[in-house]
Amino acid sequence: MSDAPAEQAAVLKLTGITKRFGALLANHAINLELYPGEIVALLGENGAGKTTLMNILFGHYVADEGTVQIATADGGLRPLAQGSPQAALKAGIGMVHQHFTLAENLTGIDNILLGTRSLLSPIASKRSARTRLDKIMRESGLTVDLDTRVSRLSVGEQQRIEILKALYRDARVLVLDEPTAVLTPQESENLFQTLRSLADEGLSIVFISHKMAEVLSASDRIAVLRHGELVADLPSELCDRNMLADIMVGRHLEPEARSEVEKGPALLKLSGISTGHGRDALHNVSLQVHGGEIVGLAGVSGNGQGALARIISGLELPRSGSMEIDGRRLKPAPRAVMREGLVRIPEDRHRDGIVGEMTVAENLVIEDVRSRAFQSFGFLDFAAIDKRAGDAIDAYDIRCPGGDAVARLLSGGNIQKIILARTLDKEPKVVLAAQPTRGLDIGATEDVHRRLFEARARGAAILLISEDLDELFQMSDRIAVIHRGKVTLPQETATLNRSQVGLMMAGQESEDAA
């Protein structure tokens, strides 16, 4: 049931919601209605105010202005007490947060019942709860073993527990914040099938996303937020990708296209690298990246990408195996790998990429502070550092009050530009880009892609570690898949399709997928 009929009563109505954080206007006069049985996608870039809006709905925040109303049994609307998650739960609003709120050491059923019963309730009531849950699972198709401890469940199963938790509490409205961020493509597809069948039963669903593909395929209606304002509220069938991207960003975007580049010699060569234990282990990883090519490494996060990036970055010594840059074996130390022309864009840019308390200028030179260019006899050459900062700020369009601004105050996209400037300006032989666009908005993502393509055109070998299939297919010449610490042989992107790579990310061999 797409396009809810106008005469049908709304189950939820947000009117004139405004929320400020200091000077930041996170939500501005937002009106949104939700009808029974529809799936609404809330689309927007990072910082557009999606999560804030849903947190107001669920009672985590109190709106500065505006009201939230929820349908009563007789079809009318009554205002919902703000600032109280209990009131939201009681009114039938369930929320699945991006970071799950489960007690890891309890079983699924205990997590679901947590907070719904008094401590003194008899065991028998657990039995009746189980019957009810079994019925919910049967009807919704959300099957999961309720007696396993949550810590042993996969991320997808944990998410099902979260949804069951909401359904068990008789949710009429289900809000999911970035539900696919942690799922494989197949898991995402299953999730949306389940959501559709729940909607057909009359549940109203809002999911937050910034992924265009899933928004278009899985929703009935799309609400787009930009800079805290609702800029579009359209039936999904009227939308297409480019149009949504333009609405989201507020200007027209041309995606970067891959140009033809002559493939050079193998500049990065990993042979038989093994290390670590458990989830972050690597098993006999061999990989070659040639000059002028981007090799994409696809995988759900936590399958060994972290260990691989640390080894390539020179932060960690593998248990066995070797790494060569342009034919030279390396000492595992950040300075040694940088000296050989390998630059690193770290996955966690706030933790490993910048020193937030230091200035933009200092962060721009931090990797080269010992080079003759920025010091003499151990004294910093402030003129050279300031000039370098000014040049980089201009060349990379780093939006900041100036080189002496504290880096911590910059947006994620601008922080990433600092890292791009200090790495790619060295004209590197090899670039390790770990999740380089994670958490960035479309504009900043395009910037990163353009810079990586430029490096590729200069003949750099680029290893792109990403979870985003769109990005991998757009950027990579070849794609390899990492799963449980094993890396497949890279294959030409043109010979692959998304579902193949998706299945390999879930651990199935490519032969099975074909």
Added chain:
Amino acid sequence: MIRFEPRENVSTRRAVGAPVFAALIALSLAAIPIWAAGADIATAYILMVNGAMGSVFAISELLARATPLILTGLAAAVAFRAKLWNIGGEGQLYAGALAAVAVGSGGFALPPYALIPAVLVAGALAGALVMLVPTLLKVKLGADEVVTTLLLNFVILLFVQMMLEGPMQDPMGMGWPQSEPVLEEAMLPQLIARMRVHAGLIVALVAAIFAAILMRRTVWGFEIRAVGANPSAARHAGIPVTATFVRVGLLSGAFAGLAGVGEVAGLKGYLTADLSPGFGYAGIVVAMLAGLSPLGVVIAAIFVAGVFVGADSMSRALGVSSYLADLVVAMSLLCVLISGLFVRFHVRIGGSRLTD
């Protein structure tokens, strides 16, 4: 409902003004215990100011007291900047004093002109070596330096007592646990005739300027600040984190060691086990009051010394307890820490709740 909203840009005026304002508030709060002790509040304040800077003698006392505080303050400020929590200033001070006495009392045959430099170097080196141990334990084994440096204080104090009752005891000291006196040639000269302020003050000021230049203008200082603010990004950027910690540890220990040198070779002339009334710990307060700025340490040390000297003199004149000085110093620290909250955050009272 009180809310704290982080300020994005902190003006220099606010950053510098707040601790000064806080110190004034702490001083005025001292009126409460003075009143409670039954003394006349106005007289007490006048006596305090006079005691701290009312005469050349008072100023000399103030600066003599500030000298070790500047050095132990620098020891804490430099180390804390790298998030190396050196709580062992007291022990390093005693180690420096012990080495200064060992060299300065004629234990080694040195020409007179080399004695003062040798005493300074020996003291700095001893303090540095004492701090090297916990630093290496931290970087190699992950041992918490708060615990190791703190406990080393007691180890060193006991060692000093052992030396003073054993090999280093003054044979002319009639059995008192004190060292042989420092030779006249090895004593740091007085800056004003017949006053106690001595050349150690010059050493302390030079150390402060050195530390300020090091932290702001050199590669090493850059690396220290980076390691302190975000060790994992520093490591990722190729900064030698271990070497930086070792450098900071050595420097911090050396500053504290120099404080010990000044006390024995500038003031007392010999070493006893009650040389320092907790200068090592007071240095931590000084560093915090100064916001870890090396030049700020000089001002904060003079303030703390002024409170001690002024309150001492006032309490003697009025017959109230001299613990008042400790009270004011402690209140200043609390006030400065609270004022730091106002520097970093907008504090709003009332309004809506952020979370439940």
